[in-house]
Amino acid sequence: GGGNASTGEEESDVFRVGLEAGYPPFNWTQQDDSNGAVPIDGTSEYAGGYDVEIAKRIAEGLGKELVIVKIEWDGLLPALESGKIDAIIAGMSPTAERAKAIDFTDNYYKSDLVMVVRKGSQYENATSLKDFAGAKITAQLNTFHYEVIDQIEGVIKETAMDNFPAMRVALESGMIDGYVSERPEAISAMAANENFVMVEFTDGGFETSDDDTAVAVGLKKGSPLREKINEILGQISEEERQDIMDQAIKNQPAADN
Amino acid sequence: MERVLDIQSLRKSFGNNEVLKNINFSVDKGEVVCIIGSSGSGKSTLLRCINLLEKPDGGKIIYNGRNILESNINVYEYRTRLGMVFQQFNLFNNLNVLNNCTVGQIKVLGRSREEAEEIAMKYLKVVGMDKYINAKPRQLSGGQKQRVAIARALAMEPDVMLFDEPTSALDPEMVGEVLKVMKELAEMGLTMLVVTHEMGFAKEVSDRVVFMDKGVIAEEGEPEQIFNNPIQERTREFLRSTLQAV
Amino acid sequence: MERVLDIQSLRKSFGNNEVLKNINFSVDKGEVVCIIGSSGSGKSTLLRCINLLEKPDGGKIIYNGRNILESNINVYEYRTRLGMVFQQFNLFNNLNVLNNCTVGQIKVLGRSREEAEEIAMKYLKVVGMDKYINAKPRQLSGGQKQRVAIARALAMEPDVMLFDEPTSALDPEMVGEVLKVMKELAEMGLTMLVVTHEMGFAKEVSDRVVFMDKGVIAEEGEPEQIFNNPIQERTREFLRSTLQAV
Amino acid sequence: MSFQLVKEIFLDNWPMYLRGAGMTIVISVISTILGAIIGLLIGVVRTIPESATRGKRVILKVVNTIFSAYVEYFRGTPMIVQAMVIYYGSALLFDIHLNRFVAAIIIVSINTGAYMAEIVRGGITSIDEGQFEAASAIGMTHFQSMFNIILPQVIRNILPATANEFVINIKDTSVLNVIGVTELFFQTKSITGNNFKFFESYFIASGIYLLMTFTITRILRHFEKRLDGPQNYDLVGNQMQV
Amino acid sequence: MSFQLVKEIFLDNWPMYLRGAGMTIVISVISTILGAIIGLLIGVVRTIPESATRGKRVILKVVNTIFSAYVEYFRGTPMIVQAMVIYYGSALLFDIHLNRFVAAIIIVSINTGAYMAEIVRGGITSIDEGQFEAASAIGMTHFQSMFNIILPQVIRNILPATANEFVINIKDTSVLNVIGVTELFFQTKSITGNNFKFFESYFIASGIYLLMTFTITRILRHFEKRLDGPQNYDLVGNQMQV
Ligand SMILES: Nc1ncnc2c1ncn2[C@@H]1O[C@H](COP(=O)(O)OP(=O)(O)OP(=O)(O)O)[C@@H](O)[C@H]1O
Ligand SMILES: Nc1ncnc2c1ncn2[C@@H]1O[C@H](COP(=O)(O)OP(=O)(O)OP(=O)(O)O)[C@@H](O)[C@H]1O
Ligand SMILES: [Mg+2]
């Protein structure tokens, strides 16, 4: 079956959530329903991860059946606007620009920024932004990660990259010295590749706004679901969130390699 | 006698090259008319205009009483009544010999495949190519190709056959055989318009000979008159150079 | 007399069709040899084998004392010594008339453009096509194309000219003119091998006539002997049907 | 890159690779065939000779302008945009909810059609004028000559370029993941997203792509040979009487 | 979609669009030309007739196998993978740090060459055998006949397919983003990422793409016409004596 399950605006008993299923530990694709993974619509695969766990709780709270639709990042917004999905739960930050186009719920996770570098490089033991003067640094396109690079004095800001796999290859090949990331992604990267190390800024890191480091559920403008979802998210405590994230990091596919 | 084709004031230019200048002549039912003339005098162009492969610049082509240059004429049907044999063979490269001779019958005339093949075989035998039905055009010699092209046109059993030097690529043996066929066709009442360099053929078979020179009809008449007593000086000159060559 | 070409036991088949069966004959310097025979007898194939456009299955082709079927021969140089005129013209479609006649001279013989154009114009005049130097092949009539093809081959000023029915697409007027050129070339010592259906031409110009039948040389000799006193029954038969046709 | 790792990744993920490849091949086979048909039809219409009657001339002019616009537009804009506009746009503007798979086929076919139309145009140009003339001379209409005489020859000549389109489609289906079609490329992306092993994961995907394109080009080569027919022909036994 | 918004987005971002478009056009023009040259050269070598000497036959066989592998490999694998392997692979394995722009040109040219090789093959097939024979008969070598007689005719016939390649390249440069080349598509992505107005931002990009491809196809059409030459020729004044 394809996307013809969509029924547009009208009230329905399913809750369709769009995500990439390729950004662990927030979301990923796996082949069975172990660790509570949910089937992906129109395929024989399953999606797991932090986002999926949150989505399950929201669906339950709404009293609807959860349907996961796997869509590439660029397709998420049009899918939401055109009613192909009801919500984006894909590790998306509620930036001011995005908020002009869609509505966001309250945050369901908040992280901080770190730098991923090569093990054995001069940056392995960096502690502050100053240590990255003269380093070739990049970040993912269309994220605030890329903008905050400007806060490093004397940095060589490389072209932004489309996706994390490309940045990881660039880092491994020495074309860049590091990329800006969020803690969960960095932990995953370290777990998966012994050549990578995460630098946490103990001595003064990036200045960021809450909008940027938090992630929230994206909804269509004026969606009636917003209040209900905020209510459900409010019931998930900070500790529980951390638990779910720890569990996700432990369960992510790369971890068992 | 019934007039089949009547060409009136036909004109055709290519760029600054006026190839046909006010051509007037007619063909009656059952007549065999030969067009002779030197290279570049416009013989092929005239035939191509009659068949509407070239759009004339002016004049009339009256077929069975109707001017086919008028817009309400079904050109396709008109063309099935004319069989055309080209100087350059133009066999269908994608089809073998047999299918070259059946495709028009089946697709245009709507004959059944069986009937079409029977008719095709009949005319392929006439031109001596019935052994080659499986060959593709590129595998044939020039003479063989032209023989198939003649069979293809004959298979459509048209009212008028237009031949553009049908025997120029044939060997003399075959010329005789094809001549025989053409004579038979003439006796069956087929009207023929033949561009040819074969003076012997023109003399023997035609009812009338048209001599073209630089885009005009310089002279026309019965073969005896044209070949033995040409009125125009340029006809005399053409025939002199032609006959002395052979 | 010097022997230019010596063909020994030449054989060539296409699939199950044995087109040339043990062909033996030779051409001396300055000789004009005509090959006659009915359609499909293998005349074109023989010429194409001599020019190595077709790879013979067996036998020898000895040119100026060397077997050109041996592997150490420079085929390209050999071919420049042979001029070839095709039954189907084969003018270079992308080049105009003048460049058709100069491209070989410039690229293969290394002549300067000026010299090449002068030579080309000389032979284009011979065939009466000097007015058409700007025309592209697709704009020419059949006869005009063949005349350019002859000029192209002549412009290479080869030792031996191979003609595959050079006049079959020409009108009789032109046949006479081309004949005259060919006679002049013969007098200048050019060796010529001519496949033709023009019996008059063969009679008048050739030193020797070769009659081919079904892939073998059935008879060869001086023109008077072949045309007036053929020894073989099949030669007689071929000539009878040919001559009665014209 | 380690081959041990490649093997492991393949063993772990082969169902994902396989399903992705299946989707890719189905979409590109169907769409290339539909696209080729569109291209051939446009080629046929575009070569209709100028008509004598004014009305027909105007209609033809309009149709040809539409075709040109179609070709320019679909060749000229990124397929990802087309996919978004067709799939999401039809939902947003007309409330038409296409099936994802159907949408995918429509998008890729229309896109291929635009490219094929140009390839066919080149193919028709290369056919000798004499073939058209001979077909006209036996009374064939434009469509009859096209379908019986010209296109069979064109198809032979454009087969290599069509194979190119096929191969391009196999790879271009990747943009369809913006409308949620999970083909090979998207699957591979997910796999790398999981295991962080770019080269090894894409090495496997490349192998699968190669296998698909290689198979398809072999099939089309074989087809080319078949269309060419045998090098020599056999004579038919000489039966003098029927 | 609102046109007011389109205007605003364009006014805000036109330098980004323009720079992206510039990069896209430069890379695709250079690469298509280089790719076409590669394709033509391969076409010439592939059609070398079988040689009589054993040594040459073996060399030719080897060269042709290499070419086939080249065509199959570069047509058969996604360009994104090729880009990663060539750019990062050369750094990882051989410590060669290519200039990004040079790497981009190399990648797209090699890729185009593989497609063009097949298009040229089709083009050569469609040339009448008689053209080769007449060229051989005046003593031209294979290369001379190819360059003077066959390829000029082939180029005329494959121009539409080459225009396709051009257009494909204009759009395919988008994958070069993985090696950090910022062309139009990437710029558009950045812009949408910022303003979240997918349809409007891509509407502008589509317009720019259309403008580029339209210009290029017009130029090539004009070129086609010029190669065809005038419909009629003029007679040269009849000077009887020189
Ligand atoms: N497309 C064209 N453009 C310019 N001139 C043309 C074109 N087609 C034909 N011609 C010219 O028209 C004239 C008449 O050509 P046509 O083919 O009718 O002569 P023909 O009498 O049949 O000669 P032949 O006996 O050599 O076949 C020639 O000079 C020819 O070059
Ligand atoms: N590729 C091929 N495959 C099969 N048979 C062929 C091929 N090429 C030529 N032939 C056959 O070889 C025979 C000799 O052909 P050739 O062209 O040499 O005859 P020809 O004597 O020149 O005839 P014409 O006077 O008609 O030109 C013919 O039967 C022809 O069909
Ligand atoms: Mg003519």
Ligand SMILES: [Mg+2]
């Ligand atoms: Mg012959």
